[in-house]
Amino acid sequence: MSQVKLRDGVLTIRGATKITSNIAAKRLVKAIQRTGAVTIEVWMQPKTLQQDGPARIVTLSRDSGARNFTLGQENASLQVRLRTSKTSMNGIPAVTSKSRILKEELTHVVYTRDSGGNVSIYVNGRLNQRERVLGDFSGWNDQYRLGIGNELSGDRPWVGDLHWVAVYSRAWRPSDVTARYANAPADRSPGSLAVAVDTRPKFFETKIAPILSNHCLECHDSVSHEGGLDLSHKDMALRGGDAGKAIIAGQATKSLLWRSIDSNEMPHNRPALTGNQKQLLKKWIDDGAVWSVDFVDPAIYRHVRQAGNWVQRLTISEYVATVKAIFDVDISKEAMKSLPKDQRADGFRNTAYNLNVDLKHVEAYAQMAALIVGQVDAVQFAGRFGKSKKLTDDNMRRLISDIGKWVLRAPLTEQELALYRGISTTVVSAGGDFAEAVEMILEGMLQSPRFLYRIENQLGDGTRWPVNDYELASRISFIVCGSAPDDILLRAAESGQLSDSEELRLQVKRLLKSRKARAQSEQFIIQWLNLDRLGNMRPDRKRFPDWQDSLAGDMRQETIEFFLDLVWEQKRPLSDLLNAQFTHLTPQLAKHYEITEAGAGMQRYDLSDIPSRGGLLTHASVLTMGGDDASMVTRGLFLLSDLLFSEVGDPPPGLDITPVPTSPGKTHRVIATQRVQSEACGGCHSRFEPLAFGLERYNGIGVFQTVDQHGNELRQDGEILFPGDAKSTSYKTSAEMMDLLAGSDRVKECLTRKVTQFLLGRPLNLSDAASVRKVHEVSQKNDGTYQSLVTAIVLSDLVRTTQTEPEPEH
Numbered sequence: 001m002s003q004v005k006l007r008d009g010v011l012t013i014r015g016a017t018k019i020t021s022n023i024a025a026k027r028l029v030k031a032i033q034r035t036g037a038v039t040i041e042v043w044m045q046p047k048t049l050q051q052d053g054p055a056r057i058v059t060l061s062r063d064s065g066a067r068n069f070t071l072g073q074e075n076a077s078l079q080v081r082l083r084t085s086k087t088s089m090n091g092i093p094a095v096t097s098k099s100r101i102l103k104e105e106l107t108h109v110v111y112t113r114d115s116g117g118n119v120s121i122y123v124n125g126r127l128n129q130r131e132r133v134l135g136d137f138s139g140w141n142d143q144y145r146l147g148i149g150n151e152l153s154g155d156r157p158w159v160g161d162l163h164w165v166a167v168y169s170r171a172w173r174p175s176d177v178t179a180r181y182a183n184a185p186a187d188r189s190p191g192s193l194a195v196a197v198d199t200r201p202k203f204f205e206t207k208i209a210p211i212l213s214n215h216c217l218e219c220h221d222s223v224s225h226e227g228g229l230d231l232s233h234k235d236m237a238l239r240g241g242d243a244g245k246a247i248i249a250g251q252a253t254k255s256l257l258w259r260s261i262d263s264n265e266m267p268h269n270r271p272a273l274t275g276n277q278k279q280l281l282k283k284w285i286d287d288g289a290v291w292s293v294d295f296v297d298p299a300i301y302r303h304v305r306q307a308g309n310w311v312q313r314l315t316i317s318e319y320v321a322t323v324k325a326i327f328d329v330d331i332s333k334e335a336m337k338s339l340p341k342d343q344r345a346d347g348f349r350n351t352a353y354n355l356n357v358d359l360k361h362v363e364a365y366a367q368m369a370a371l372i373v374g375q376v377d378a379v380q381f382a383g384r385f386g387k388s389k390k391l392t393d394d395n396m397r398r399l400i401s402d403i404g405k406w407v408l409r410a411p412l413t414e415q416e417l418a419l420y421r422g423i424s425t426t427v428v429s430a431g432g433d434f435a436e437a438v439e440m441i442l443e444g445m446l447q448s449p450r451f452l453y454r455i456e457n458q459l460g461d462g463t464r465w466p467v468n469d470y471e472l473a474s475r476i477s478f479i480v481c482g483s484a485p486d487d488i489l490l491r492a493a494e495s496g497q498l499s500d501s502e503e504l505r506l507q508v509k510r511l512l513k514s515r516k517a518r519a520q521s522e523q524f525i526i527q528w529l530n531l532d533r534l535g536n537m538r539p540d541r542k543r544f545p546d547w548q549d550s551l552a553g554d555m556r557q558e559t560i561e562f563f564l565d566l567v568w569e570q571k572r573p574l575s576d577l578l579n580a581q582f583t584h585l586t587p588q589l590a591k592h593y594e595i596t597e598a599g600a601g602m603q604r605y606d607l608s609d610i611p612s613r614g615g616l617l618t619h620a621s622v623l624t625m626g627g628d629d630a631s632m633v634t635r636g637l638f639l640l641s642d643l644l645f646s647e648v649g650d651p652p653p654g655l656d657i658t659p660v661p662t663s664p665g666k667t668h669r670v671i672a673t674q675r676v677q678s679e680a681c682g683g684c685h686s687r688f689e690p691l692a693f694g695l696e697r698y699n700g701i702g703v704f705q706t707v708d709q710h711g712n713e714l715r716q717d718g719e720i721l722f723p724g725d726a727k728s729t730s731y732k733t734s735a736e737m738m739d740l741l742a743g744s745d746r747v748k749e750c751l752t753r754k755v756t757q758f759l760l761g762r763p764l765n766l767s768d769a770a771s772v773r774k775v776h777e778v779s780q781k782n783d784g785t786y787q788s789l790v791t792a793i794v795l796s797d798l799v800r801t802t803q804t805e806p807e808p809e810h
Helices: 028-033 174-183 200-215 234-239 254-262 277-285 316-327 333-340 359-374 380-381 393-407 414-429 436-445 469-481 487-494 499-512 515-528 530-536 548-569 574-578 587-592 618-628 634-640 667-679 684-695 734-743 746-762 766-781 786-792
Strands: 004-008 010-013 038-046 055-063 066-074 077-082 107-113 116-125 126-132 143-147 160-168 464-466 582-587 603-606 718-719 729-730 800-803
Touching: 028 464, 038 055, 038 066, 055 160, 077 107, 077 116, 107 174, 107 393, 107 634, 107 786, 116 174, 160 574, 200 234, 200 277, 200 766, 254 277, 316 333, 316 515, 333 359, 359 436, 380 436, 393 414, 393 436, 393 487, 414 436, 469 487, 469 499, 469 515, 469 786, 499 786, 515 530, 515 548, 515 746, 530 548, 530 618, 548 587, 548 618, 574 734, 574 746, 582 587, 618 634, 634 667, 634 684, 667 684, 684 718, 718 734, 729 734, 746 766, 746 786, 766 786
Parallel strands: none
Antiparallel strands: 004 010, 010 160, 038 107, 038 160, 055 066, 055 143, 066 077, 107 116, 116 126, 464 800, 582 603, 718 729
16 A cells, blocks of 8 residues: 555545455445435545546446446546436446646535435535436436545546545535535645534433433422432522532542442332443543433433334325325215224324224225226326327336326336336236326325335335435425325426525525415314214213203314414414414304303404403313313323323222212312322322413303302312423413413423324334424424424434434345
8 A cells, every 4th residue: 555645634646556445335336326325525635637537436336337327537537427317227328527727735625415416516615517317216226336546447547636535315505515625724734624513412312301300300390309419400500509619510529429339229119220321421421421411301202202204195085085195086975984003102193103004904905096087087087197108118117107106106117117017017918098007107106105105215224314316305394284295296306496595595495485385284282182983972962951962063163163263363372372362263162161152153352351252272172172070180181291291100000099079068170289289299280280270261162151050159260380490480360371381482382292292193103202302492493483483394314314223235
């Protein structure tokens, strides 16, 4: 290796040599194939401008005649050869920079190609060349090794200095290039491009916060703070307790926290920490005790779910909407009748891990495919993609390719193309015509996993990778509209535009104007509040003699119309759902609420002068979750988990949880207070039952009353202990309670999490915490509306990247 010298981060190549990876670059190939995009970045200084071939600067190839890509020097120009399904095995035709662009000085070079085939070459931060290289990377060879300074066959040497060589599996925007070039030091000094990443904030959030949450906060949070020590808040924890500073950054052995844990003195009367947990805490303190979050939230850190991926099947509503978008066929009634119901899990019906497929689904999807195709004019449908009706191989392959991209939401692979071409060939050989061939192909596609699931390539190295443009197009459309991407979104994916944040923002803005977006938001409110349960509501007729079953439907519709009005007509912050002074009522429901009727049908009512109503929690659709007895347990648990983002454990096995009935002198509040003060039950019940005290005047079917059936006087005062606060906040009336909730940052953050969980279709993990916080901050800066929240979610890493799974080694 006398021709090569590495010093201060600079690789100097003096003469012909060969520098290659020890193994095939399989992961790099898979990553680039996955996104359909590639960027090559080099900081280099040629020794001479008399190098050609082109002389290989960086290459992923076999020899001088076969490659995946090559960036080379052709005298004073740059040349890039890229193999695609439309170029040769040697990457010909190549893309060449403008002539005489290179000098014998340090130069920044970026070659970037998006999934749409758009190629750009930048030199020293400026665009030098722009072309199109069509095709995909399906033909790339994952056995090729990466080479620097020469072809792997040793016959295309390059000489000079290399300060930086990097290959990325995504396309760069112009802003990425200029920022990268501008951020380099002015002197372009050797080795100056390395960037140190501080891993300590992530270490705290992923390793230390869960330990504190699970083993320390029971005694040392903002409420209990035994010994004056609160380990839930950064400032309070670093301040210490009655015994002095508990944490001395950089000195674990002098820190009271570490010493009490190392000696097993703490946790008190609890199992000691494991040896590994102790070492993690010691390392954290010794490394500076970096505390990356202000509040260690038990709801986030106590139950750490393993980050993973679930393949998302289309829900019934998504299936119906997708069929409508693709074929303009409404199969809603047939789908509701034929397809097995989607069951709730983690509060929603679209939770990915619960969307299983069994034999009933398989049979139903086959029936639905035949029904859908039976309502489609196959020839007319095919005409959208081409006028020819010839059954020749070339025509059918092109037609199948275009139809497949539309129906299956992304280009077909060669294997899929051959499969569907085989269907048409079989139809023709049996005497069928063009229309029958198209019909059979469509039936096949409608039963394909590519149609029924939102399939993505999730193999990688175990870290987060960018999703490709077609995957992103599907994510955006199903998140915003609950349906398949339209032709505008697919064209943006094809041209590689969706990697640009501003383009994404414009696409979301466009989609939010559609009726589908309203329908998607309606699904959120229905599922979050489980409004469909009202269809099964059967109150005790003896107890509620005035009850009419039709009231349940009116209650459901009140909440939906209220939500749509606030979100779409008024575009108010989502937190206003808790105290907005209006609603929508039928005459029957207005009478139920003892409000003067405003007219026939569903009418909008101003509630400014009606203190007993205003906000979701005064809707009968929500109040009835407590059952006939208006259970404070059920109502309190809803407030705790769905508005305050907190939790309590399940009751101990064998505990008698039979509700205690009210009686003269004993209201629900009195009964709840006895549980709260009980040594056996108070630890948990004190956290949620008092939250429902402000709703005591609403009975089991949502009627407001000041006395119960026993003549007991009912109250509406109470207090709320917001998670993280040291003291409760009191209120005198239900209206004051609603205002407190609407103004609470905790409630606003919980609403962000609920909407995010629903739109992503999966539970949120610890690994999502930082991204969700950022989404919330961005949304709140833009008024906290549903629209601003959806936009922030789509523009976040939660949507633009995916958690990959390590590819198995062979």
